[in-house]
Amino acid sequence: MRINRRKFLVGAAGATVALPALESWFGNRAMAGGEDRARFAVFVRAGNGVAQQWNDEPEQFWPRATGAITAATLRDQNADRATTELADYAPRLNLLKGIHRPFSTPTCGHSDSIVQCLTAAQINAGAGNAAQARGESADWRIARAMNPSGREPLTLMAGPGSAYIAEGLSWSAAGVRTSAERSPLNAYMRMMGLSSAPPEIQVRIAERRMSVNDLVRDQMQSVLGRTDISARDRRRLQQHFDAIRDTEIRMSCDLDESLVDAISAIDNPQANDVRPDVVRRHMDLVAFAFSCDINRAATIQVGEGNDQTQYEIGGSRLPRFHWISHRIYSDGSDGETIPNAVTLHHQVDRLHLQMFKYLLDRLDAYPSAYGGTLLDDSVAVWLNDLGNGPPHSGDKVPWLLAGSAGGFLRTGQYLDLGRVTINRVLNTIISAVGVRKDDGSLVDDFGDSSLTGGLIDQIVAT
Numbered sequence: 143m144r145i146n147r148r149k150f151l152v153g154a155a156g157a158t159v160a161l162p163a164l165e166s167w168f169g170n171r172a173m174a175g176g177e178d179r180a181r182f183a184v185f186v187r188a189g190n191g192v193a194q195q196w197n198d199e200p201e202q203f204w205p206r207a208t209g210a211i212t213a214a215t216l217r218d219q220n221a222d223r224a225t226t227e228l229a230d231y232a233p234r235l236n237l238l239k240g241i242h243r244p245f246s247t248p249t250c251g252h253s254d255s256i257v258q259c260l261t262a263a264q265i266n267a268g269a270g271n272a273a274q275a276r277g278e279s280a281d282w283r284i285a286r287a288m289n290p291s292g293r294e295p296l297t298l299m300a301g302p303g304s305a306y307i308a309e310g311l312s313w314s315a316a317g318v319r320t321s322a323e324r325s326p327l328n329a330y331m332r333m334m335g336l337s338s339a340p341p342e343i344q345v346r347i348a349e350r351r352m353s354v355n356d357l358v359r360d361q362m363q364s365v366l367g368r369t370d371i372s373a374r375d376r377r378r379l380q381q382h383f384d385a386i387r388d389t390e391i392r393m394s395c396d397l398d399e400s401l402v403d404a405i406s407a408i409d410n411p412q413a414n415d416v417r418p419d420v421v422r423r424h425m426d427l428v429a430f431a432f433s434c435d436i437n438r439a440a441t442i443q444v445g446e447g448n449d450q451t452q453y454e455i456g457g458s459r460l461p462r463f464h465w466i467s468h469r470i471y472s473d474g475s476d477g478e479t480i481p482n483a484v485t486l487h488h489q490v491d492r493l494h495l496q497m498f499k500y501l502l503d504r505l506d507a508y509p510s511a512y513g514g515t516l517l518d519d520s521v522a523v524w525l526n527d528l529g530n531g532p533p534h535s536g537d538k539v540p541w542l543l544a545g546s547a548g549g550f551l552r553t554g555q556y557l558d559l560g561r562v563t564i565n566r567v568l569n570t571i572i573s574a575v576g577v578r579k580d581d582g583s584l585v586d587d588f589g590d591s592s593l594t595g596g597l598i599d600q601i602v603a604t
Contacts, residue, residue: 179512180511180519181438181521181547181548181550181574182432182438182439182520182547182575183280183284183438183439183440183521183522183523183547183571183575184428184432184439184440184441184501184523185259185260185311185440185441185442185523186444186497186498186501186524186525187256187259187311187441187442187525187526187527188445188449188524188525188526189445189446189447189449189463189464189526189527189528190252190448190449190466190467190487191467191528191529191530191534191535192526192529192530192540193484193488193530193531194529194538194540196530196533196535199530199531200484201223202223202224202484202488202491203223203225203488203491204223204225204237204540204556205219205220205223205225205237206219206220207556208555208556208557208558209555211232211233211235211237211554211555212232213233216229216232217229224488224491224492225237225495225542225556227492227495227496227499228495228499228502228542231506231544232554233553234517234518234553235542235543235554235555235556236543236551236553236555236557236601237542237543237556237557238540238543238598238601239538239556239559240538240557240558240560241538241540241559241562241563241564241567242537242538242539243255243258243529243536243537243539243564244258244264244563244564244565244593245258245265245590247267248267249268249273250270250271250307251528252307252447252448252534253270253272253307253310253447254267255527255528255534255536256307256309256311256443256527257273257274257310257311257313258527258564259311259525259527260279260281260311260312260441261277261278261280261313262277262568262588262589262590262593263275263276263278263313263316263590264276264277264592266317270307271307271447274316274319275316275319276316276590277315277316277589278313278314278316279312279314279441280568280571280588281295281297281312281439281440282295282314282320283572284438284572284575285437285438285439287577287578288439288575288576288577289437293436294314294320295312295320295437295440296329296428296431296440296441297311297312297320297322297440298322298323298324298326298424298427298441298442299311299322299323299324299424299442299443300324300420300421300424300442300443300444300445301324301444301445301446301451302414302446303324305447305450306446306447306448309322309446309447310447312441322441322443326420326424326426326427329424333427333431333437365379381509414450417444417445417451418493418497421444422500425442425497425500425501425504426504428440428442428501429501429504429505429507429508432505432508432516432520438575444494445463448464449463449464450462450464451463453490455490455493460486460489461480463490465477465480466480466487466531467487467531467534468532470483483531484531494524495524495542498524502544505517505520505545512548517545518545518546519548520547521543521544521545521551521571521575522543523541523543523571524540524541524542524544525540526539526540537561539564541567543601546603549603550573550574550602550603551570551603552601552602553601555601557598559598562598563589563593563594564589565593566594566595566597568588569587569595569596569597570597570598570602572585572588573585573597
């Protein structure tokens, strides 16, 4: 695959800052689009299913009618549905109902499902919590084709590392799970090439007394003073350096005393209050990485495999989310009924989509080199590894897509696809961001070879 030529500034302590695409160096063709256009994919995973219609439980997630969606239809006609949280982005959404988990879950619905989310591969079922995927995940397929050689996808998580079912979203190969970074600060340091920097430099950056910009200051001024870049490119560079500083300031909130305590104790089940903040800081990182083309693929796992977070909503601490999804105070099938559990599940769904909207806001805040915003260059995905609460079904697993990936996707619609397997939506996303098979055709065969291939044609614009 062809990859955009990248330019980097390398400064003191090994600090590395990627430069954005510039008309002066990359040419108008790449800036306008075409095969060199940079496109990005980020997958945000939630667990425990959503509060959609099941038995006598009412529909509280999907809009009332399929077809074209607008901000008005989501906000006014579907205000009681969770997806109304994304109303501001209605013209840029694909709400996909009818996605189906491809393979059964013989040992644990959570462990056996999460590994299928981005692999569409059969599993090696484990003893309750040890399932393994038999294939690579979509983020790795994208990273191998589109990232600079050797650069892994961003793999991030907000949740404890010592959970019974911890992580399982990203797989570099069959049976090879990618460990997710919990700390946004550690992820940022590694992204900027500062993991091995002297501790005093890391501390100074963390405390906002030094910027990564300071470590590449001479190179930065040299680039800004070059005569072979346009005034427009010079403004874009300055915006880029300002964005680095903005990201550092946002990251520094992790160093407030209470937040540091929460992150350092994140393996403690009691220290879950910080989780939504960690999710948002990870989202800041993803938007920043995409903006300067450091990485083109990322995953964010929200909560452990059976998300046990006790979310706080409206000033009230909820029971564990996994218990809410069971409707009882239990991780199993027996326990005292949780009053209003269906309503509580709906409230958590809305909180999850509020966090996803934060990611869309961040992507939409960065200007694109090709016109529009970074969100227009991307496909941002919110998904759940389960369909609903009590049965933890593999049917109607929700996939919400935002962005057109540079015009590849037709947006502004809510579709009920009936019952298509995950591999087809993964084929669509992988192809949307520019990955092609060896013969140059769209990727239509990702996942297990036993599955029916193809793309979701209804959302493909070209």
